Structure formats: C-alpha cells, structure tokens
Amino acid sequence: MVTRSLLLNTTCEEAMKTTSEGVWQGDNPLHFALPLLILQICLVVVVTRSLAFVLKPLRQPRVIAEIIGGVLLGPSALGRSSAFLDSVFPSRSLTLLDTVANIGLLFFLFLMGLEIDIRAIRRTGKSALVIAFAGIQVPFILSIGTSFVLRSTIIKGARQGPLDVFIGVALSITAFPVLARILAELKLLTTELGRLAMSAAAVNDVAAWILLALAIALSGSGSPLVSIWVLLSAAAFIAFLAIVIRPILAWMVRMSPEGEPVREIYVCGIFLIALVAGFVTDTIGIHALFGAFMIGIMVPKEGSFARLLTEKVEDLVSSLFLPLYFVSSGLKTNVATISGAKSWALLVLVIINACVGKIVGTVLVSLLVRIPVREAVAMGFLMNTKGLVELIVLNIGRDRKVLNDEAFAILVLMALFTTFITSPVVMAVYKPALPMAPYKHHTVECATGMDSEFRVMACFYTNRSIPSVINLVESSRGTKLRRLKVYAMHLVELSERQSSILMVHTARFNWLSFWRRRGGKMVEVAFKAYQKLSPVSLRPITAVSHSSSMHDDIITCAFNKRVALIILPSHRMLQFDGSLESIGHAYHVVNQRVLRNYPCSVAILVDRGFGGPAQVSAKDVNYTICVIYFGGRDDREALAYASHMAEHPGISLTVTRFMAANPLSVSQSSEDKTADEMAIDAFKAKKEVTAINYQERVVEDHAEVAAAIKDMGRCTDLFLVGRSPSMPPPLFENQDSPELGPVGGYLASEEFSSRASTLVIKCYDPDSDPYSKQHCLEGGLSVVPATPYQDIEAELD
Secondary structure (H helix, E strand, C coil): CCHHHHHHHHHHHHHCCCCCCCCCCCHHHHHHHHHHHHHHHHHHHHHHHHHHHHHHHHHCCHHHHHHHHHHHCCCCCCCCHHHHHHHHHHHHHHHHHHHHHHHHHHHHHHHHHCCCCCHHHHHHCCCHHHHHHHHHHHHHHHHHHHHHHHHHCCCCCCCCHHHHHHHHHHHHHHCCHHHHHHHHHHCCCCCCCHHHHHEEEEEEHEEEEHHHHHHHCCCCCCCCCHHHHHHHHHHHHHHHHHHHHHHHHHHHHHHHCCCCCCCHHHHHHHHHHHHHHHHHHHHHHCCCCHHHHHHHCCCCCCCHHCCCCCCCCHHHHHHHHHHHHHHHHHHHCCHCCCCHHHHHHHHHHHHHHHHHHHHHHHHHHHHCCCCHHHHHHHHHHCCCCCCHHHHHHHHHHHHCCCCCHHHHHHHHHHHHHHCHHHHHHHHHCCCCCEEEECCCCCCHHHHHCCCCCCEEEEEECCHHHHHHHHHHHHHCCCCCCEEEEEEEEEEEEEECCHHHHHHHHCCCCCCHHHHHHHHHHHHHHHHHHHHHHHHCCEEEEEEECHHHHHHHHHHHHHHHCCCCCCECCCEEEECCCCCCEEHHHHHHHHHHHHCCCCCEEEEEECCCCCCCCCCHHHCCCCEEEEEEECCCCCHHHHHHHHHHHHHCCEEEEEEEEEEEHHHHHHCCCCHHHHHHHHHHHHHHHCCCCCCCEEEEECCCCCHHHHHHHHHHHHHCCCCEEECCCCCCCCHHHHCCCCCHHHHHHCCCCCCCCCCCCEEEEECCHHCHHHHHHHHEEEEEEECEEECCCCCCCCCCC
C-alpha cells in the first residue's frame, strides 16, 4: 500500500495539464502537454528535414537524417544541456511523446504491411530466395558470437536466449523501404540488380518480423511455458486474421469501384481493425506493432485499393508522427556511454560482424548463382542496409531489459554506419556498361527513308493520355513494309511517400498489374486490345524515378532502344472545360532537359484530345493532319514524319509552306535552302502515290500567317510543326514554353482557339548530342549505362 501511495503521489506531481491559460495569465506553455508537444513536433521536423537537405547531395535516404536528428536532440549532443532537455524534453513529457510516436509508428507499420504482397513473394525467383536466406542465416550465426562477447563484457546478467535472438535480428535485417530509396537515388531501382535486391529484401522483411515476434516471446520475464503460450496465441491470431478478417477486407476491396475514391466508412473500418489488432497483439505479449503490420499484409493488393488507402494516411504519419519515434530513440541513445577502449573496440567488433556476416554471406551466394563479381559486391552492401525496423528491434530489446544503454548506443551507431556507407560504396563498385549495336537511325527522315524498322518511344504520365497516345501510334504505323515498333513508357514520379514504394514493388513483378493499379482497367484493356488488333509491335516500359532525374530515364532508354523519335507529353494537360493547365513545373523542366541532351529526334505533344476520349480502331481512323512549313532542319523532320503518317489510308495530309514576300528578309544558309528544296521535291514526288495536298502561301507579315493558321485550325485534328523554323514570326514568341518554339508556342496558347492538337518536333543534331561524343567507339559499338527503368521485352498476351 505504501509503494502504491508513493507511485500515485509521483504521478500526480509529474502529471501535466493539457492546455495553458496563456502567457498573460502567467502560464508557461512549456509546462503544459499540448503546446509542449506541438513545439517538440515542430523542432523535430525542422531538424530532420534540414539534415535531409544537407545529406541529399550524398544521396543518403531520409532515415539517416532522422536517426542523426534524434541522436543530436538527445543526451549525446543538445541534450547534454540540462536547460534544453528540461525545457523541451522534460521527463514528465516523455510518456506522452512516446505514446504519440508509437501511434504514428503503428500506422507506419500498417503501411509497410500494405507494401508486402505475399503472392508476389511466392513468385520471387530462386536466386532472390537463396540470397535472402543467406543474408539472414550467416549474420544470425555470427551474431551468436557477438552476443556472447557483449554478455561477458557490458550486458552481464542478460539471458542468453533472448539476447541471441535480438542481436541476431538486429544484424540480419535488411530495411526494405530504405533500400528502395537508396536504389532510387542511385538510378538502380528497376535494373536487374535493383529488382533482385528488392525481391530479396521483401523476403528478408517478412522473415525479420517472424524472428522479431519470436524474440519478443522469448524475452518475457515468465517461465518458458509462458513463451510457448505467447507463440501459440500469436499463431492462432494470425489464423483468425486469415480466415475471418481477410475475407472482410476482400469484400471492402470488391465494394470499392476502380477509379473512384475509397468510401470513408471503409477507411475508418480498416484503421479501426488495425488498432484493434494492435491491442490484441499487445495483450498477447508480442507488441502492438505486430498486429497493425499483419492487417496491412492481409489487405488484398488487387486494384488501387491499397494505394488509395496508403495515400489517406501516409503524409501525416511519415511527415509528423514518424520522426517523433526517431527522437524518442535518440533520447535513449547516449553516445557518451561508449567510453574507453573496450567500448569502442566492441563498437568496431559489432560493425565488422554485421558487415562480414551480411556482405560476405550475400556476395558468396550471389557468386554461386552466377551473378558477376561487381554486382555481387554491390548486392552485399545493399542487403546490409538498416533502418526503422532495426530501431524498433533495439527499442523493444531495451524496453524489455535485454539491452542496456551502452549496448543500445553501440547497435544504433552500427545501423547508422552500415546504412550511411551503402550509397557511396555501391556507386564506387557498381558501374555497369552494356555493349550496344550501332545507333544508325537518329531521325524520322533516316528511319523512314528505307524499308527498316521505325522505332518510336511514346511517353505518358496518366491514363487520360492513353487514347491520344494509341491514336497517334496508329496514325504513325505507315505501311507494312516498314514495321513500327513502339515503346510505351509510363513515367511515374518517385516521391518520399510510402505509396511510391508500393508502386515500385508492384511494377517489379507485373507491369500490367501496376498500370491497372495506377489508372484502372482502361489502361489494360486499351493496350491489350490495340496489340491484338494492330501489326504494331508494342513494348511496355515503366520508369519510376524522381522528377529531377526523370529525363535521364527517358534519354537512356531512347539510346538503348535505338529509337528514332521520342514523343513527350506537354506539361500542359487538357482540362474538362477545354483549357490547357500545367500539371506541374517539374514536368515542364523534364521536357526542357530532354531537349538539351537528346539522342534522337524529339516531339512534344500538346494534346487537346487527339482522336477523341477513346481509342479509335484502324478502320475508323479519319484524321486531318496539317504541316506548317517555314523551312529548316526541324521543319524538314516534321515533313518527313507527316509523309510517313500519310501512308495510313485514314490520314488526310495537308502541307502548307509559308514563304516570305521578301526572300532577303529570311536569314538562311544556302545549304539549308538546298535541303529545304530537296525535301519539298521529294514530298511532291510522293504526292503522286499518296492522297496529300500541298500548297504555298506568300505572306507579308506575321498577321497574315496567324490568320492563315487560325483558318486551318477549324478543320484540322493535328498540327505538325518544327520547333525552330527558319522564318519565325515574332508574334509567336512564347516565353512560358520556349521548348515549343515560336509556332508551337502559339498553337498551344490561349490565343489560338482550336480543338486541334499539336506535335512540335525537334530534329536530332549530331553536333549537340553528348551520347555520340561520349559513347561511340571506333569499333562501331557503344557503351551505355544500365537502363534505370522496368523493361519487359515480351509481347502482350
């Protein structure tokens, strides 16, 4: 009774009221729970985001900044000042801070469960499975020696069984989300190495949680019989989830129509189920996080339900609540406890054991499955990535008295070191180069001038662009003598959001399933139907990358695939009211960067609904295409592309050549003029075979040009123009979209009121191509970096 009374008195003295009455009433906001929590959240977010910005040039994942931020705010740095610690992180506020942090962590683990598709793991190749199990077994075996040394030096009295399991899990874990971030930063996310690493990490992630549950069960203070009851209860709970809860979740997925928002009642219901599952697993004795994680795994991954569910909560959890957990860990991490030669020697020992077990084990097994040496070494370091899950393991071990403060600090620094070195080491070791065949056809004129394969890469962001892309491809297929091969490149931005990892995880196994989740069944039906009904060879490609490096994916893919034309979507997208609105400055910059480093001709499509909102079958194609010709390299390329399109029986082509009344006013070289005349003569010769219309207009000023173009816009479906004509009218200068050129900028402006779409073409210039200078070798071969995109070289079924 006396002890209970003392505890109650202590609790009453340390209890904090929720809100203050304000400084004017003499209250200090830092003495009240809510304002203090708000200050703590703001401080944590500012510190971790600032560190993430500083470490971004080093290509470090954000978790590194969050771990360092937590350590800096703890007793290792700023927390060494008692004034700071007592004011911002007083001991009586830590219970509330830990509670909020664990609520955020619970939902984050639910999101991690949404990432894992058990059926996809079943389809994982043998190589990934072997690498995953080797990456767990070897470090786990070596960890027994590490735990023995720690137990005999700094954790005296700890039970050997629980300590072995906790140390083993900590050393054998691979952080799946952190690994994905690192691979994205290094442009390896969807290379063969990246796909193999992600597959192995997904298997490792599931195994780590099973081992963690075992560790928690064994760390109880009761008899071994209690641990057995904990494990049996956990197994029964998982069986209950699979038999009862999963069908309920599947019913919710079926009741959520594709392409529509998830109903609020379903979102609330699933979050409530996750909380209840957390309560049950905490009652069982294996931590509340395990229950939320299992609910995430149980949610069916078909359709876009899991992605939409993730988007509902990820920003709040990842941005505000999750960093609190790192600070909560940082407040428990005191680097000062690592003092003396013995402690530092133990730190070095733990790091060496962690690296040797994980890296050497992975490298040896990778070599056995015939992975090249450089890739095997890179795989070893990638699989040694640590992150949030290891911090969870260490915190649970500390809370359960399996680890003391010194061992906890040593293992946290080990996780920080092994993750920090991953990016620079992989960058230094893994530098793949693929020998390629000669790149002959850089332009449409060259590719269509002979009976060879015409290769085009058409890029798109959203499913709204699919009909226009397919209709443009159908219009470009020409004759059967010259086969058209199209690479349909789905550009997906990789953000810091958890849903980005879910997208990547899906895209690795099934690109069609990925597109279905991203844009509904329309994408699947459209491409499958077109592939079956058309002689065009269609290859799907998925590029998942940050917007700042998306142009690299486009350029590298175009070079590797030897395409003659890249078709980019304009950053301005058609709205329901008929206007064109920007979808983001980042996408505008992507097009500009591609035009600065293009390996072939580039076209930008300003889409106003070319062909209508649905795919048009080949027999129903009936488009009027108009070429606005002033002269110059780009206009000649537009004319060559239009001539190829005119081979389609459903295309009606009109070429209008504008000529200045005063030829001396046009600044053009004699070679350029000669090339223009030769192109026009070749086009006129083709006119005898194909039903096309050619006309010339002599104009005095830009007003006559504008009037003529507006008149043509009334009955035109698609304009083809060059980006840099030899006679650019001053009126058409558009400073907002310089990549479209003077004529294209005018056709995309609000001043030009028409439903006609515009394709602005920039012809390949070998003098400005960095690839021709950097990658061409004397032997006629080229060497280029490995492709940073998901490339499925198989026809659609």
